[in-house]
Amino acid sequence: MAGFAELGLSSWLVEQCRQMGLKQPTPVQLGCIPAILEGRDCLGCAKTGSGKTAAFVLPILQKLSEDPYGIFCLVLTPTRELAYQIAEQFRVLGKPLGLKDCIIVGGMDMVAQALELSRKPHVVIATPGRLADHLRSSNTFSIKKIRFLVMDEADRLLEQGCTDFTVDLEVILAAVPARRQTLLFSATLTDTLRELQGLATNQPFFWEAQAPVRTVEQLDQRYLLVPEKVKDAYLVHLIQNFQDEHEDWSIIIFTNTCKTCQILCMMLRKFNFPTMALHSMMKQKERFAALAKFKSSIYRILIATDVASRGLDIPTVQVVINHNTPGLPKIYIHRVGRTARAGRQGQAITLVTQYDIHLVHAIEEQIKKKLEEFPVEEAQVLQILTQVNVVRRECEIKLEAANFDEKKEINKRKQMILEGKDPDLEAKRKAELAKIKQKNRRFKEKVEQTLQRQKASRTDRRGRPPRARPEASLSLAPAQGPA
Numbered sequence: 001m002a003g004f005a006e007l008g009l010s011s012w013l014v015e016q017c018r019q020m021g022l023k024q025p026t027p028v029q030l031g032c033i034p035a036i037l038e039g040r041d042c043l044g045c046a047k048t049g050s051g052k053t054a055a056f057v058l059p060i061l062q063k064l065s066e067d068p069y070g071i072f073c074l075v076l077t078p079t080r081e082l083a084y085q086i087a088e089q090f091r092v093l094g095k096p097l098g099l100k101d102c103i104i105v106g107g108m109d110m111v112a113q114a115l116e117l118s119r120k121p122h123v124v125i126a127t128p129g130r131l132a133d134h135l136r137s138s139n140t141f142s143i144k145k146i147r148f149l150v151m152d153e154a155d156r157l158l159e160q161g162c163t164d165f166t167v168d169l170e171v172i173l174a175a176v177p178a179r180r181q182t183l184l185f186s187a188t189l190t191d192t193l194r195e196l197q198g199l200a201t202n203q204p205f206f207w208e209a210q211a212p213v214r215t216v217e218q219l220d221q222r223y224l225l226v227p228e229k230v231k232d233a234y235l236v237h238l239i240q241n242f243q244d245e246h247e248d249w250s251i252i253i254f255t256n257t258c259k260t261c262q263i264l265c266m267m268l269r270k271f272n273f274p275t276m277a278l279h280s281m282m283k284q285k286e287r288f289a290a291l292a293k294f295k296s297s298i299y300r301i302l303i304a305t306d307v308a309s310r311g312l313d314i315p316t317v318q319v320v321i322n323h324n325t326p327g328l329p330k331i332y333i334h335r336v337g338r339t340a341r342a343g344r345q346g347q348a349i350t351l352v353t354q355y356d357i358h359l360v361h362a363i364e365e366q367i368k369k370k371l372e373e374f375p376v377e378e379a380q381v382l383q384i385l386t387q388v389n390v391v392r393r394e395c396e397i398k399l400e401a402a403n404f405d406e407k408k409e410i411n412k413r414k415q416m417i418l419e420g421k422d423p424d425l426e427a428k429r430k431a432e433l434a435k436i437k438q439k440n441r442r443f444k445e446k447v448e449q450t451l452q453r454q455k456a457s458r459t460d461r462r463g464r465p466p467r468a469r470p471e472a473s474l475s476l477a478p479a480q481g482p483a
């Protein structure tokens with residue numbers, strides 16, 4: 001098998017790889033590095049934990065060493081934590097170059113960032129929102145001459161999820177040169193391939209790992225069917241067992257909302273589990289601190305929203321627990337990909353309620369693998385059920401007293417103001433929309449009731465004696481429809 005040197009990388013980079021413990025290139029590196037060195041655009045789709053970051057960092061560093069200037073490369077990524085992680089890889093592998101990097105993410109001091117940008121770093125690693133803010137408000141730096149534009153987790157950057165990057169990306173794409181190399185990477189590129197291909201037009205090279213299953217082989221994937229009301233007792237039971245059976249352990253638990261994340265963190269701490277929370281309602285400094293404490297194993301459990309589901313590389317994580325079944329298979333793929341990375345073993349357990357079974361089927365269909373049931377002694381769970389529910393309720397009350405929802409509302413308003421929207425006007429629009437929806441729903445219900453009655457009356461006329469129907473006068477007159 002070809003080594004890093006055979007891919008066309010210079011000896012100093014091969015030495016950097018050796019020092020970092022990267023002995024042989026992974027398949028995505030084997031495929032993409034030569035194409036990028038040739039000057040082609042690249043779309044790299046490979047499983048989680050397969051070394052996609054080095055697949056773009058190494059050839060960029062090589063090109064930078066041949067013609068060093070700033071700003072040479074711009075890397076966009078959807079989350080702040082991921083930006084820091086990518087910067088770290090650039091720094092370590094690019095040390096002999098004296099690489100200057102600059103991280104531009106939200107939640108950090110904008111003035112300090114502007115100053116750093118004006119010093120022409122070689123590589124800028126940014127989340128789209130904050131970089132677009134700088135482009136709108138400052139003319140002390142330029143990305144007009146960049147050679148490389150990288151979009152890590154490219155499908156997330158382009159999809160219109162709860163954080164929509166479209167407007168910010170427009171600002172950024174208008175500021176970069178047309179003549180550039182564009183590199184797009186993700187474990188789930190294929191879903192948005194058509195949109196992505198519009199960005200990579202320079203002899204694009206597409207690399208996709210050929211594998212029957214979309215998740216890694218070393219990952220043991222389980223589900224646990226639990227009634228909604230006893231979910232938390234199962235969670236506590238799972239963690240307790242894992243703690244009892246392993247000496248060196250780390251778990252990431254994913255939840256669907258910031259509030260659940262916060263409540264569960266408080267609850268697990270009451271049971272003396274060393275837990276840190278990570279979600280978007282936390283201050284950025286707290287987010288970094290939480291992650292650092294988890295990475296250094298001071299805390300063994302990280303309970304997070306999907307802000308941590310993509311890209312984070314924490315080799316010690318042995319288990320991922322999905323407290324809720326992800327609504328999209330692609331979110332599942334990224335979440336469970338936080339374990340079993342770089343050839344290591346790992347386990348993923350998804351808590352499934354009776355309402356989520358269809359979601360599990362969708363996941364299985366996408367990943368092309370059946371999840372197996374995780375065996376649990378129900379009697380043991382029942383023993384702690386009341387205690388867990390009482391503790392959870394206490395935590396909920398405590399959080400309510402701390403005005404968590406109110407803070408969320410304030411944060412939302414701040415965000416709207418930053419986006420140039422009027423929060424009161426938005427609230428009014430939302431309320432009007434809700435009213436119209438409610439009116440529509442009522443109208444639909446009335447129509448359905450009327451149709452049912454008409455059907456019943458036809459059946460009656462065909463044989464049975466007619467029943468008294470006082471409300472049968474309801475008609476389908478248009479006046480009853482929504483305005």
Ligand SMILES: Nc1ncnc2c1ncn2[C@@H]1O[C@H](COP(=O)(O)OP(=O)(O)OP(=O)(O)O)[C@@H](O)[C@H]1O
Pocket residue numbers: 021022023024025026029046047048049050051052053054186187310311312313315337341342
């Ligand atoms: N050639 C290699 N040999 C051994 N380990 C490697 C190699 N390349 C990268 N790694 C290691 O593999 C781990 C995962 O790499 P990386 O974070 O780049 O994965 P990824 O493919 O970007 O995953 P995700 O899709 O989750 O973002 C890292 O710890 C990295 O140091």
